Amino acid sequence: MLYSIYMNEPNIDPKLLKPYDPKETENRIYKIWEESGFFNPDICIEKGVTDKDAETFSMVLPPPNVTGTLHLGHAATLTIEDIMTRFARMQGKRTLWLPGTDHAAIATQSKVEKILEKEEGKRKTDLGREEFLKRVEKFAQESHDTIVTQSKKMGASLDWSREAYTLDDKRNFAVRTAFKKMYDDGLIYRGHRIVNWDPKGQTVISDDEIVYKEEKTKFYYLKYGPFIIGTARPETKFGDKYVVMHPNDKRYKEYKDGQTINLEWINGPITATIIKDESIDMEFGTGVMTITPWHSNVDFEIAERHHLDKEQIIDKYGKLLPIAGEFSGIKIKDAREKIIVKLESKGLVDKIEDYVHNIATAERSEAFIEPQIMNQWFINVNKPIKDRENKSLKELMLEAVQNKGINIIPDRFEKVYYNWIENLHDWCISRQIWYGHRIPVWYKEKEIYCDIEEPKETGWEQDSDTLDTWFSSGLWTFSTLGWPDLNSSDFKKYHPTNMLETGYDILFFWIARMILMSTYLLGVVPFKNVYLHGLVRDAQGRKMSKSLGNSLDPIDLAQKYGTDAVRMSLIIGTGPGNDTKMSEDKIRAYKNYANKLWNITRFILSNTENIKYIEKFENYVEREKILIEERDNIIKDITKEMEEYKFYLVGEKIYHYTWSRLADIIIEESKDILQNGSEEDKNSRAEFLLDTLTKILKVLHPFMPFVTEEIWSILHIDNKKLLMVEKWPE
């Protein structure tokens, strides 16, 4: 009996007699991969699975923040990049996918601060810099270990021997080297300029770390001498002694630029100066405003243009300074009502309207940003650079994409990138936090010293600030490959990298900064291609978050359905740049698919037991020749689509071929052929089935690496290597 052979036939692997069990399989397979050393391109060459002079494929993993555990977004990143990596490796390329983690300065520090507050009721200042940093490092180490374990669980074929950390010694050396060079070139400068101050986090943040939130508030019309001025923030108005209007505003043509007027204000009489400036919107409010240069970007610029005095009104903690007179020391949010009461009593309030506007908050601490003028470190993005044909950083960043040195997928993000660069201001890189790369600058009285190493003489004190975390991330494609040692063999071999794959949400934060650093420091692009994926959302399309309670843990899902199923469901139905919606139904479907493949294998092996698989079988009959042509055309399409990064199409194509075509049609008709056909027909069909199975395993391997490797290990094939280093089928 044909169908009962396997029941008592010892030749079939007993594993096949049960349904596919990912739990039993995955860790074992990953260990075999790791022990083979094939994640490391050098070992692939040493063991002869990759040619010594093979084409290179290199890519860095976007280093996850050491702020906890991986979420589905990371799982998507790992899956897409692992598909790229495994495909390249099977194509015979010298393939490096380099792992690492990110110290994520502000994010990690504030996380530990929150834990400290919650568990011990302490602040970081209670511990002191050194002790607090020990706590952060311990937390970071634990997060790191979790992240590595989880990445392995996802099947990522990362070269762990090259693992890096954005804050380890090598990367710190790279950071100091880069800083010193930029300082010497005059690109890094210390400036007394208006910055985004986070009163809660007690640090400056960059423009990109601001999140705008809509706020309903009041809009006050106040009598300011002969004018009515509009403001949403009366609490900042104490020092306002300039009143600004558009030079073409006919309503105010009797007032001349520079003219002074005396008027009664919050705390008594003042003298105000008329300023005419074209930046004023005549349509907004009354077309007249007073300015607070210390606490408003726009006002700061007006004051700079007209060389006006600037006065601080609010301190670092959000309290009013003595200039506010009787309101001194009051928190600004409490002061507003009180000030309005006083203004009303003086008859200076004209009217009050409801108003909706966007308010700047800090991404991490969620506090309202208070612009302040402070001494901070900046990167000048407009200064011409001698070694780079007098181009500015802005121009270098623009050209890298415009000249097609970098290809962005999907290309609509090129526009977004250009738009961002056009609006780019000098990048504030200093942070008043403790966890991060310390600024390599030392002070002694009025002297200042910048170098890679600290000064030898005594008496120098290092700047207490640390660098924006994206400064070190910007160096990532080459700091991980041995830079600043230009003779490093990794650097020479793998830079520029071929691909940078990440979520579109960090286009500005990270991708732009890497382009900045690489084009400036090395004169080359950091990567030739950028592939941007979307965010992973829940079944309702909401962003996954702990507070909503809708976040799915990729590791839980992998435990439940198998990693291959999770990977497949993250890929199929998702084009580049578009958000993905995840649901357990979808994952369940691909769990069934893994098992289907398992059963297809069982059928084929149990029905071809006396047949030896011959890779280049020559006696196919006409019926199989037709099937082979169909199959090989599909494989050709698949290869082309893999090269075009259309993984969502490939995954679906393989799925359909194996299930609807191979299983439902071809295998069904094979039952008859294998039982009743002639010897020639039987052999032809058996060879076709074995050949097709091996090819499906190969093209499916980048997507579902575990189940394919496991089935591969069961097949009887001569000179078999691990599937992960087998050649991609032609």
Place this chain on the structure above:
RNA sequence: GCGCGAUUAGCUCAGUUGGUAGAGCAACCCGUUUACACCGGGAAGGUCGUAGGUUCGAGUCCUACAUCGCGCACCA
């Protein structure tokens, strides 16, 4: 204000260069001793957001509009 994306079956989404619409899940009917019930067979379900246009032919290209979402800028 500028720009981008989405709108396709009940739900969630694919649809690569324009050629008579696809998947997963759900719902319906039939089938279970032999690869697989983590299954098979069958049927049902869509005027592809609206209105125009180009074309022999439009889900796909163009224009306008609507709704939802996102980014940037502004926010006195």
